[in-house]
Amino acid sequence: MCKTITILGGGPAGASAALAAMELGCGVMLIEKSKFPRHKVCGEFFSPEIEPDLARIGAWQAFLSAAPARIRRMKLNFGAAEKTASLAEPAWGLSRSAFDALLLQRAIAAGAKISRETTSVPQIIASGRKVAATARGGRLFGFKAHFEGPPDDAVELYFFGSAYVGINAVENGFTNVCGLAPEELLRTFDFDFDRVLLESPALAERVKPLTRRFDWLSTGPLEFKQHLSDTTAYRAGDALSFVDPFTGSGLVAAVKTGSLAGAAAARSDPVPDYLAQCRQSLRKPFEVAGVFRKALKSRFAETLAPLIPSRILFALTRPR
Numbered sequence: 001m002c003k004t005i006t007i008l009g010g011g012p013a014g015a016s017a018a019l020a021a022m023e024l025g026c027g028v029m030l031i032e033k034s035k036f037p038r039h040k041v042c043g044e045f046f047s048p049e050i051e052p053d054l055a056r057i058g059a060w061q062a063f064l065s066a067a068p069a070r071i072r073r074m075k076l077n078f079g080a081a082e083k084t085a086s087l088a089e090p091a092w093g094l095s096r097s098a099f100d101a102l103l104l105q106r107a108i109a110a111g112a113k114i115s116r117e118t119t120s121v122p123q124i125i126a127s128g129r130k131v132a133a134t135a136r137g138g139r140l141f142g143f144k145a146h147f148e149g150p151p152d153d154a155v156e157l158y159f160f161g162s163a164y165v166g167i168n169a170v171e172n173g174f175t176n177v178c179g180l181a182p183e184e185l186l187r188t189f190d191f192d193f194d195r196v197l198l199e200s201p202a203l204a205e206r207v208k209p210l211t212r213r214f215d216w217l218s219t220g221p222l223e224f225k226q227h228l229s230d231t232t233a234y235r236a237g238d239a240l241s242f243v244d245p246f247t248g249s250g251l252v253a254a255v256k257t258g259s260l261a262g263a264a265a266a267r268s269d270p271v272p273d274y275l276a277q278c279r280q281s282l283r284k285p286f287e288v289a290g291v292f293r294k295a296l297k298s299r300f301a302e303t304l305a306p307l308i309p310s311r312i313l314f315a316l317t318r319p320r
């Protein structure tokens, strides 16, 4: 066995790092403060690229066994304009309570030790995104709930103002509704997310036949940020780079960078070499999402996005 690697955070990035490090013969100590399974604010959309990344760490069959929903179409609504397209390859919908628990279970089964408290300085930081220090007023918050009702095979994104709400099926016939909105809009509705959904007439119509299964969860303030020059530890997942969630690429990036970090730590690769690999993989979705968010803020997206073919928009936001 090479050595024991300490990983801070047992979410998708941390559990993937653990599996990759143990594959190379290392022991792993995972520090995770939460008890799994637990819900998490997330659109729970997995782009097709998740398959090779999960297969690499031996978790693809477990993912399929959780019976994720298949997502075959993409629908973008900009108020006046709507675009629908088939996905070139089907995507997946699986709750984070199921996904995070199955990955962590695999890591434990492979020999990872779990602790609630930090016992030594972590070599891998996979503790998720930092809470933004943005001043009140310009802050963004995320929210999510599961609904019952007729499922659909599309991932739907409703853009209104600089807010958006994503809808897609997850396992067991449930539907995830997850949004991101600026503080000013949410304050107008006293953070009553049911009322926020009514702000877009098309979205209000879409959720009419659905019944919410649990109280809304919310998170924030959110900040889209990269820490690609921190060479003090191997950062992975959102702790390395948090990209605008409309891209639906955060989970693929978490599994990918987590696996890279686990392998790099096991081999004692220099952190800058590891970061160079990540930079290549993450640059495209981060840059495209940045441009799109600026367009959204200026309301220019309503004019621009309908002109870009949906397949191209989808491809542009995938990590490599």
Ligand SMILES: Cc1cc2nc3c(=O)[nH]c(=O)nc-3n(C[C@H](O)[C@H](O)[C@H](O)COP(=O)(O)OP(=O)(O)OC[C@H]3O[C@@H](n4cnc5c(N)ncnc54)[C@H](O)[C@@H]3O)c2cc1C
Residues within 6 Å of the ligand: 008, 009, 010, 011, 012, 013, 014, 031, 032, 033, 034, 041, 042, 043, 044, 045, 046, 047, 116, 126, 127, 128, 129, 141, 142, 143, 178, 179, 180, 219, 222, 236, 237, 238, 239, 245, 248, 249, 250, 251, 252, 254
């Ligand atoms: C509104 C919203 C919607 C999203 N929708 C999608 C989507 O549809 N598809 C997609 O691919 N991505 C989506 N994302 C992004 C996705 O949720 C993240 O990219 C993903 O969670 C990153 O995984 P991670 O393991 O890096 O971090 P996390 O999932 O945040 O896991 C970090 C873990 O570290 C633990 N932890 C943190 N600090 C400590 C500590 N000090 N001690 C011990 N444990 C600690 C936490 O308990 C947690 O379990 C969305 C994000 C948001 C905010």
